[in-house]
Amino acid sequence: MFNHHLLTQQQKADYKRFREYVKEYVEPFASEWDKQQGVPRSVIEKCAEAGFVGGIIPKEYGGGGWDTVTFGLLNEAFGAASSSLCGLFTVQTMVAMTISRWGSEEQKKQWLEPMAKGKVIGSFAMTEPKVGSDIQSIETTFTPQGENYLLNGTKRWITYSGLADIFLVFGKNEDKSMACIIPSNAPGVKVIPIRDMLGFRGAYLSQLEFTDCLITPSDLVGKPGLVIAYVAPYGLHYGRVSTAWSSTGLHRACVETASSYASERRQFGEPIMEHGLIRELLTDMVVEMEAARSLCLSGSIADDAHMPDAMEKILMAKYYASRAASRAAANTIQAMGAAGCHEENRAAEYYRNAKIMEIIEGTNQVLQRVLGKSFARKYKKKS
Amino acid sequence: MRIDTISRPQDTIRQFILDSVNLPDLDDDFDIFETGIVNSLFAIELMTFLEKAFNIKVTMDDLDMANFKTVNTTAQFVLNKQGASGV
Numbered sequence A: 001m002f003n004h005h006l007l008t009q010q011q012k013a014d015y016k017r018f019r020e021y022v023k024e025y026v027e028p029f030a031s032e033w034d035k036q037q038g039v040p041r042s043v044i045e046k047c048a049e050a051g052f053v054g055g056i057i058p059k060e061y062g063g064g065g066w067d068t069v070t071f072g073l074l075n076e077a078f079g080a081a082s083s084s085l086c087g088l089f090t091v092q093t094m095v096a097m098t099i100s101r102w103g104s105e106e107q108k109k110q111w112l113e114p115m116a117k118g119k120v121i122g123s124f125a126m127t128e129p130k131v132g133s134d135i136q137s138i139e140t141t142f143t144p145q146g147e148n149y150l151l152n153g154t155k156r157w158i159t160y161s162g163l164a165d166i167f168l169v170f171g172k173n174e175d176k177s178m179a180c181i182i183p184s185n186a187p188g189v190k191v192i193p194i195r196d197m198l199g200f201r202g203a204y205l206s207q208l209e210f211t212d213c214l215i216t217p218s219d220l221v222g223k224p225g226l227v228i229a230y231v232a233p234y235g236l237h238y239g240r241v242s243t244a245w246s247s248t249g250l251h252r253a254c255v256e257t258a259s260s261y262a263s264e265r266r267q268f269g270e271p272i273m274e275h276g277l278i279r280e281l282l283t284d285m286v287v288e289m290e291a292a293r294s295l296c297l298s299g300s301i302a303d304d305a306h307m308p309d310a311m312e313k314i315l316m317a318k319y320y321a322s323r324a325a326s327r328a329a330a331n332t333i334q335a336m337g338a339a340g341c342h343e344e345n346r347a348a349e350y351y352r353n354a355k356i357m358e359i360i361e362g363t364n365q366v367l368q369r370v371l372g373k374s375f376a377r378k379y380k381k382k383s
Numbered sequence B: 001m002r003i004d005t006i007s008r009p010q011d012t013i014r015q016f017i018l019d020s021v022n023l024p025d026l027d028d029d030f031d032i033f034e035t036g037i038v039n040s041l042f043a044i045e046l047m048t049f050l051e052k053a054f055n056i057k058v059t060m061d062d063l064d065m066a067n068f069k070t071v072n073t074t075a076q077f078v079l080n081k082q083g084a085s086g087v
């Protein structure tokens, strides 16, 4: 149990509730969702009824009004059992928090309430076939037509877009970055499912094609020209909160799996746990899990206190937690030998999903680029 | 973090920027975004700082790079915001 002294009584109680829910309604079925490549809509509806899909949305729009720490704890609890289901909390929150911060009052009323109830699912559509990390270069266009715009372009690898009701789409009008909300059933929108991903197999990734979709000024989110600087980072920030915490959940699942196996599996006349090298693996896994949790907690507490360095702290948490989870997953397979290499054991699924954590919400190389530059400045001695 | 707002807004804002970029000094008319001394996170960090330090809420209508170009324009923006809300 994650029972940190910095958590409030309420946060501890919420975490306990999340863990109990996951044990009953997620753990027994998650492997099947991965194999079938889709989390059933009924599972999402049940999560919505429990208040998990819109937990962080402000209360005035029907959400749970949770703090960032509580949202993080949700991701830790669910991330240990199903990265695919957790991906829903990631993208729903990325879209909802962007609307909550930068949307018009009409957009908040129209979208946040149904999103809070899970009646509307949102996807965050940034990546394109030719543009991933270099988001300044996105090629999707908003072409002016009178006071409206025509949206054209292709988005790829968009989590939950196969199920979503609305997309938050990023593009450009000449050199001005823009974003809009568009319903998935709007004329000119085509959704092409992507199957057989390495991880996040149940998360309905799709390619989206927009052909001459009519966008009115009331559909736009944020001011043209300021979307890459202000709007997108806000959504990505909450995506990283989710991914960082969900990585620590996945990490915990690895630790639990490796410890159980190492205690039971016998070689050379004793449980493999008795061998020094296996102990070393487990020691590193648990120490790194604690370090990742501390970074997640520190970043989320900073976010709740509205501290200017919260975004950087969350970048660090995502960077560290995703790498640590990947190492833990690889070590779990190592500790299990051949048994870890077969899909009948969840370790293989953890390994596949952990790799994804190092790629989404900014690859770890791109985070190194941002953080490295910032740290070099921050820590150089003043002459 | 303790945020001291008793001094002039210029001093508070300059100190925040200096701490962020680790420069010995900064002219109040120096364009902080043009010159590449800050990273891609800084626009939001500065906005979050202003909201917390001066108890204001930056809205979409306020988002204009001209408002946050220099220490002086940022201070003027804060004063206008405070004037408008009667803080």
Ligand SMILES: Cc1cc2nc3c(=O)[nH]c(=O)nc-3n(C[C@H](O)[C@H](O)[C@H](O)COP(=O)(O)OP(=O)(O)OC[C@H]3O[C@@H](n4cnc5c(N)ncnc54)[C@H](O)[C@@H]3O)c2cc1C
Pocket: A091, A123, A124, A125, A126, A127, A131, A132, A133, A134, A156, A157, A158, A159, A160, A197, A199, A200, A205, A356, A359, A360, A361, A362, A363, A364, A365, A366, A369
């Ligand atoms: C499961 C999954 C879900 C996803 N969900 C979404 C979603 O919901 N919405 C969305 O918009 N996108 C989504 N993505 C896309 C994801 O955001 C991108 O994959 C990611 O931003 C990287 O882009 P890319 O894959 O095009 O890689 P590229 O940008 O082409 O990078 C390829 C490699 O080069 C490295 N690299 C690139 N630039 C640099 C540099 N300057 N310095 C050093 N190394 C560099 C990268 O780290 C990477 O290793 C998802 C991806 C996956 C796998």
